[in-house]
Amino acid sequence: MHDLQVFAVICMLGITCYAMRAGGYLLAASMREDGIAARFLRLAPGNLFIAFIVGGCLSGGPAGLVGTVVALVTMAITTREWAALGAGFAAALAASAIGL
Amino acid sequence: MTTAGFRRGLVAALPFLLSNGAAGLVMGLTCKGLGLGAAHAILFSLLVYSATAQAITLSMWASPLPIVAMVVACIATNSRYLLMGAHLRQLFGGLAPRKMLPTLFLLADASWLMTSADVDRNGPDAGYLLGSSIPMAVGWVGGTAFAYAAPLAANGPLRLAAALLPTMFIATLIPSQWKNARSPWPWLTSAAAALLVARFVDPSWSMLIGGGCGTLVSMMEPTDA
Incomplete structure (x- = not known):
């Protein structure tokens, strides 16, 4: 080649x-601002977030699911991304280490 | 497009230096395994800049190269960018194309998702899109280059970081999005449809089809969620 x-x-x-x-x-x-397509695009992001997360959890396996749930809960409690990501990754690593 | 928005996006996306760096490293190691030279691999990550498109076209790598099939695969896997681009037009339609079109070169799933969430918090600012895109691109291309510079193999924690951090990062945006939601049905529909598509069709379509189904349910509600 x-x-x-x-x-x-x-x-x-x-x-x-x-x-x-x-x-x-x-x-x-x-595209018209007040058309159906425009409304669809306005409503799409939150739904795409959820679908993206579901796809990611599936490909990441149980450890990925644990990490994502821990990140989500930590974010809801602390509202700090760094804390959420740290806790989520630590939880995923721990879950992976115990064979999940 | 403001400097403040650019800075906010850049700082918010810094974790992607790690996750995209790890994923780019895995991509680089795959390219290396297929016999691609460093310059080609780096150019591949820079120009195509899409994990799914690159993974699929690399899986087709053969001699002679199936060029038409590769282009079709790129179109199919990246069709979600049409939706994202159209949504960005809604947000930044007033901005000159000479500013937006170069920024779109770096458009990624995560930078679009982060920008959509930032618009809810701070209003439309294309600077945020550009700022958040840069650490992702630097991580991805830098990771690919690093695979050729260092004697490495894709191991457990590296693969885990590459696979999980983008999902976890988007999960951190959910609490702020939930404040705008009117009912759980659109999100439940998105999740169920994504699950089914990933299981029975193709995981690379789960975001687009799952999110699309949930959005259709959102549109049936009397007020915008």
């Missing part, structure tokens, strides 16, 4: 990914 061919493929994949990132932004210019 030629270096130049690998370089070209990487550039092509990079352009594709950027087109997806910028595409939604550019296409949305033609």
Whole structure:
């Protein structure tokens, strides 16, 4: 496999990914502010957060679930991200160490 | 786009230096295993900058390279960015494209999620999006480069940090989002749909389809949650 061919493929994949990132932004210019699509986008973030977390917990296994729950509860109590992440990662490591 | 917003995003996303660094390191070790040189691997992480797209295209790596299949895989795995980009237009539509379009080069799931939460707290500021994107990109590309610089193997704690920190970080945004929620049904729907999609379809689609189903339930409610 030629270096130049690998370089070209990487550039092509990079352009594709950027087109997806910028595409939604550019296409949305033609969207009505009070339309259904606009309302959908306004309501989407919280729901996407939950779906993202569920996917992450599944791929992380039981240790991931324990860590995420501990991070969430710590954040709700302390409102400090660093404390939540520290506690969550420590809990996940501990759960992993005991074989969860 | 303010300096204060940029700084706030940069500081808030600093933990991603660690998690994206670890994930980038794992990605770099995978590239190394496939025989890619350091320059190609770093360019790959810099230009594509998407764990799912990179993992899937690397799994297709063969001689000759299946270019069309790789491009289609990139489009399929990154279609969620269309939704995120459209949402960002709602937030930052007044900003000049010459400022937004370069920022979108660094758009990631976590920077979009963090920016959406920050808008609820502090109002729209594209500086936050740019600031939060930088530690993530530096971690990802730096981790990939580090895989070539150091004699390392992907071990337990490293893999765990790479896999879990993004999820845990987004989980810390949930309490602030809950204040705006009108009922639990949209979130329960999102969770159930994401679970089903991850189990029976493909985990990379769980966020988009799960979140989409929950949002449809939100739209059926009389007031915006």
